[in-house]
Amino acid sequence: MRDTVNMVRQGVPSIGLVHEPFEKLARMQAAQLGMPDAPILIYPQDLPSSDSPELVQQKAQEVAMRVIDIVLSQRKQEGRAR
Numbered sequence: 230m231r232d233t234v235n236m237v238r239q240g241v242p243s244i245g246l247v248h249e250p251f252e253k254l255a256r257m258q259a260a261q262l263g264m265p266d267a268p269i270l271i272y273p274q275d276l277p278s279s280d281s282p283e284l285v286q287q288k289a290q291e292v293a294m295r296v297i298d299i300v301l302s303q304r305k306q307e308g309r310a311r
Contacts, residue, residue: 230258234267242303244296248274268299 236243245267247255252271259267272292280288 230255230267230269231262233269234259234262234264237264237267237303242300244268244270244299246270246272246292246296248272250274268303270295270299 230245230247233243233245245255245259247269249271252269255269256265259265259269270292272295275288
């Protein structure tokens with residue numbers, strides 16, 4: 230979270246990727262760093278070894294699309310702030 234907060238403060242679109250079990254900790258750390266609304270993407274902690282390669286690929290693509298959406302929304306907000 231420290232890296233995410235530092236990059237956002239420098240104007241670099243960034244997002245913290247966090248497994249569900251660590252969501253509370255990540256949000257607490259972001260708040261302690263002075264950015265309680267830091268961009269965080271929470272994703273399930275699965276056992277990819279039990280999933281088919283196709284399902285693993287699908288899950289990865291879903292996370293990637295969510296990252297793209299969040300980063301693009303940051304860029305739009307940054308453009309409005311100028």
